[in-house]
Amino acid sequence: xxxxxxxxxxxxxxxxxxxxxxxxxxxxxxxxxxxxxxxxxxxxxxxxxxxxxxxxxxxxxxxxxxxxxxxxxxxxxxxxxxxxxxxxxxxxxxxxxxxxxxxxxxxxxxxxxxxxxxxxxxxxxxxxxxxxxxxxxxxxxxxxxxxxxxxxxxxxxxxxxxxxxxxxxxxxxxxxxxxxxxxxxxxxxxxxxxxxxxxxxxxxxxxxxxxxxxxxxxxxxxxxxxxxxxxxxxxxxxxxxxxxxxxxxxxxxxxx
Amino acid sequence: xxxxxxxxxxxxxxxxxxxxxxxxxxxxxxxxxxxxxxxxxxxxxxxxxxxxxxxxxxxxxxxxxxxxxxxxxxxxxxxxxxxxxxxxxxxxxxxxxxxxxxxxxxxxxxxxxxxxxxxxxxxxxxxxxxxxxxxxxxxxxxxxxxxxxxxxxxxxxxxxxxxxxxxxxxxxxxxxxxxxxxxxxxxxxxxxxxxxxxxxxxxxxxxxxxxxxxxxxxxxxxxxxxxxxxxxxxxxxxxxxxxxxxxxxxxxxxxxxxxxxxxxxxxxxxxxxxxxxxxxxxxx
Numbered sequence: 001x002x003x004x005x006x007x008x009x010x011x012x013x014x015x016x017x018x019x020x021x022x023x024x025x026x027x028x029x030x031x032x033x034x035x036x037x038x039x040x041x042x043x044x045x046x047x048x049x050x051x052x053x054x055x056x057x058x059x060x061x062x063x064x065x066x067x068x069x070x071x072x073x074x075x076x077x078x079x080x081x082x083x084x085x086x087x088x089x090x091x092x093x094x095x096x097x098x099x100x101x102x103x104x105x106x107x108x109x110x111x112x113x114x115x116x117x118x119x120x121x122x123x124x125x126x127x128x129x130x131x132x133x134x135x136x137x138x139x140x141x142x143x144x145x146x147x148x149x150x151x152x153x154x155x156x157x158x159x160x161x162x163x164x165x166x167x168x169x170x171x172x173x174x175x176x177x178x179x180x181x182x183x184x185x186x187x188x189x190x191x192x193x194x195x196x197x198x199x200x201x202x203x204x205x206x207x208x209x210x211x212x213x214x215x216x217x218x219x220x221x222x223x224x225x226x227x228x229x230x231x232x233x234x235x236x237x238x239x240x241x242x243x244x245x246x247x248x249x250x251x252x253x254x255x256x
Numbered sequence: 257x258x259x260x261x262x263x264x265x266x267x268x269x270x271x272x273x274x275x276x277x278x279x280x281x282x283x284x285x286x287x288x289x290x291x292x293x294x295x296x297x298x299x300x301x302x303x304x305x306x307x308x309x310x311x312x313x314x315x316x317x318x319x320x321x322x323x324x325x326x327x328x329x330x331x332x333x334x335x336x337x338x339x340x341x342x343x344x345x346x347x348x349x350x351x352x353x354x355x356x357x358x359x360x361x362x363x364x365x366x367x368x369x370x371x372x373x374x375x376x377x378x379x380x381x382x383x384x385x386x387x388x389x390x391x392x393x394x395x396x397x398x399x400x401x402x403x404x405x406x407x408x409x410x411x412x413x414x415x416x417x418x419x420x421x422x423x424x425x426x427x428x429x430x431x432x433x434x435x436x437x438x439x440x441x442x443x444x445x446x447x448x449x450x451x452x453x454x455x456x457x458x459x460x461x462x463x464x465x466x467x468x469x470x471x472x473x474x475x476x477x478x479x480x481x482x483x484x485x486x487x488x489x490x491x492x493x494x495x496x497x498x499x500x501x502x503x504x505x506x507x508x509x510x511x512x513x514x515x516x517x518x519x520x521x522x523x524x525x526x527x528x529x530x531x532x533x534x535x536x537x538x539x540x
Contacts, residue, residue, distance in 0.1 A: 017265065026262075061539055066268040079275050083540050 010073040012037045012199050013058070013168060018067035019223075020053055027053045029223035031067070035168070035201060035216075040194050042210035042231070043203040045220035046246060051203035052095075054220070055170040058201070059092045071168065088116060091161030092170040096177050097153045099145040099160070105132065106141040109160045117164075131159040135189055151182030155189060162193075169193065169200040176205060207250055211235050219243045313503045320504035323496045327505065330492035331512050334478040337406065337488075341413040341478075342471060348414065349421030354451055356422070357429050370422070377419035383480050386412040390484030409481035417474055424466045428459030461533040468524050472517045489513075 013035040020028040027050045035041045043051045056062045058069055060076060060083045069077045076086045099108050109128035113119040119127070132138045135155040137148075145153055154174055161169065171190065175183040187209050194200065194213050204210050210217055210231065217234040219227040219242075227240045238244045264272065301307060355363075356370040377385070389412040393401055402408055432455045440450040460467075482491035489512065493505035528534045 019262065063540055066262075066265050068267065077271075079271050079278070 009037075010070075011035060012072060013201070014068075014070040015054075015058070016068045016070075018054070018057060018069065019065045020050075020057055020062060021065055027223055028057065028064075028067075031220075031224050033218060033225055033228075035199060038197040038199055039215045040200050040202060040213055041216045041218060042214035043201060043218050043220055044205075044207065044210060044234075044246075049220040050223045051220055052172050055092060055172045055201060055203055058168075059090050059170060060086055061092075084116075088112075088164055089167045090170060091164060091166035091168070093154070093157050093161055093172065093174045095173045097145070097150070097157045099153055099157055101145050103145075104141070105137065105143050105145065105148070105156050108145065108156060109163050112160070112164050128159070128163055131163045132156070134162075135159045136185075149182060150178045151185045154178065154182075154186050158186070158189060158193075167199065169198055171200060171202045171204070173203050173205060207235070207247075219246065221246070313501075314507055316502050316504045319500055319502050320508045323493070323505050324508055326492055326496065327489055327509055327512055330487060331489040331509075333406070333486060333488045334475070335516075337410055337413065337478045337481060337486075338475050341410050341417065342474060344410070344414045345417045345421050345470075345474070346467075348418040350425050350456070352418060352422035353425030353429055354456070356426055357451070359447075374419040374422055377416050378423070380416065382412070382416045382477055383483060385416050386480055386483055388412075389415070390481075405484050405486050406481070409484060409486055413474065413477065413481075417470060417477075420470050421467065424463050424470065425459065427466075428463035429455055431462055432458050461528070464524060464528055464533065468521060472521065475517060476513065 011034045013033070015031060015033040018028050018031040018033075019026070031050070031054065033041070033054075043054065045051055053062065057064050064077050067077070068075050071086065071089065074081070076083075100111070103111065106125060106128055109131060110119075110121070110124040113124040113127060114121060129138055129141060132141055135158060137152060137155055137159070140148060140152065140156075145156065148156065154177075158174075174190075175186050178186065183206070187206065190200070190202070191213055202210065202214065212231075214231050216228060217231045218225045219234060219238075219240070221240075221242050227234060227238060227243045234243065235247065238247060352370045352373065355366050356374075358366060386409060390405060390408045393408055393411075394403055402411070429451070436454055436458065437450055440454040441447075445453065479488060479490040482488055489509050490506075493509040496505040497503065525534075
């Protein structure tokens with residue numbers, strides 16, 4: 001689907017014919033998507049268009065009703081696949097942070113290295129501190145999550161996901177619960193990750209950021225990718241009437 | 257959106273079939289293990305030298321069946337004690353819990369009283385409380401003090417169990433995040449209204465399992481009232497046993513209790529689930 005797919009190389013992530021319904025509500029309906037290694041794919045679309053559900057399906061937090069999700073060529077939706085192992089290769093950051101409130105910042109970050117990867121406490125803490133340093137929160141390592149601002153909490157959540165050294169990062173509207181002053185620090189961090197070549201899927205309402213950082217923009221509507229392409233094409237010359245309507249409303253709201 | 261025309265793909269049908277096979281296998285395996293464990297127990301018991309005597313005394317179903325109507329009559333006393341006590345316990349326990357969470361120096365005596373009350377009555381053995389109330393209160397010869405043993409026993413049960421239940425409610429109240437209070441107070445609700453309409457209803461849902469725990473425990477502890485001469489089910493079973501020297505009456509008394517507590521527990525679980533109070537889903 002991307003214009004410059006090298007056929008000889010499997011993309012890092014390939015989604016084909018994905019379907020997911022909750023009861024009678026079909027959220028994803030025969031959805032296709034490809035993310036190349038080291039690329040950034042932005043998912044845009046109205047609330048309820050399936051962005052979050054798609055990310056949750058990719059992280060195997062939901063059981064899909066049909067279709068295939070391939071990570072590095074492996075079908076991870078196959079019930080024979082060890083979901084826990086797959087998840088260690090994918091990091092996800094949630095809209096509402098979901099930090100563990102009973103653990104200090106450092107313990108939030110070292111939980112998976114110590115319990116899943118069996119790292120020693122010393123090694124895990126050294127790595128965690130380095131990661132916290134990177135997100136600019138080394139000095140808050142001993143704080144509890146509820147002592148941090150929203151932006152700080154979200155940066156801890158990103159550090160917690162990154163410390164697993166994921167192949168793919170999923171960002172689920174990570175700035176939607178933040179007030180405007182704090183949005184910048186989180187987006188800046190994502191931009192840096194992008195610069196380091198991290199492959200990422202980014203569900204977002206921050207259109208100017210998506211335009212700036214993404215290689216591919218996918219417009220989701222009615223559970224499908226209605227339109228996709230490089231940002232300049234999707235934002236500059238949208239082909240579908242629904243996309244035009246959506247972008248017009250965004251512009252009217254002053255968000256592009 | 258299309259719901260009706262969608263048909264699962266061949267791949268999905270294969271996956272569904274695999275999941276079905278896997279769950280069938282898991283069910284069969286767990287059944288096999290259960291049967292094997294039961295078989296081992298039955299074999300061990302059957303091969304013991306004392307088994308014929310034990311069977312004759314504990315499992316003489318004919319004799320037990322004949323004693324059942326008497327047991328059920330007596331059990332009605334237990335049920336009455338249990339129901340009346342439980343209503344009082346829930347009211348008093350909830351009140352104590354709310355009083356204990358009151359903030360501010362003016363409420364210190366109230367907090368102190370409720371804390372002291374729970375400390376004392378949780379710490380005293382129930383049987384002692386029943387004996388003290390059952391024999392002590394009539395001994396005072398106060399005008400208007402209850403004389404019926406059953407009423408005195410209910411008082412003793414309520415005194416003890418209210419202390420337990422208050423702590424259960426308090427744990428529930430304190431587990432509700434402060435942001436819920438903030439939201440309620442922001443709407444102009446008073447402290448009391450916040451507790452009554454926002455915090456307490458959420459707390460109750462959270463503590464239903466431990467509340468049920470205490471309720472079942474209370475049902476069983478109604479047997480202790482036999483110590484002050486109330487003819488309830490265990491005392492009746494002992495009377496029957498003294499006639500024919502068979503323990504089958506105690507076995508039947510136990511079954512009568514289970515016949516009440518197990519459906520009650522299942523019902524509560526089912527009701528909480530249907531109301532969406534528990535069970536937040538599962539991740540593969």
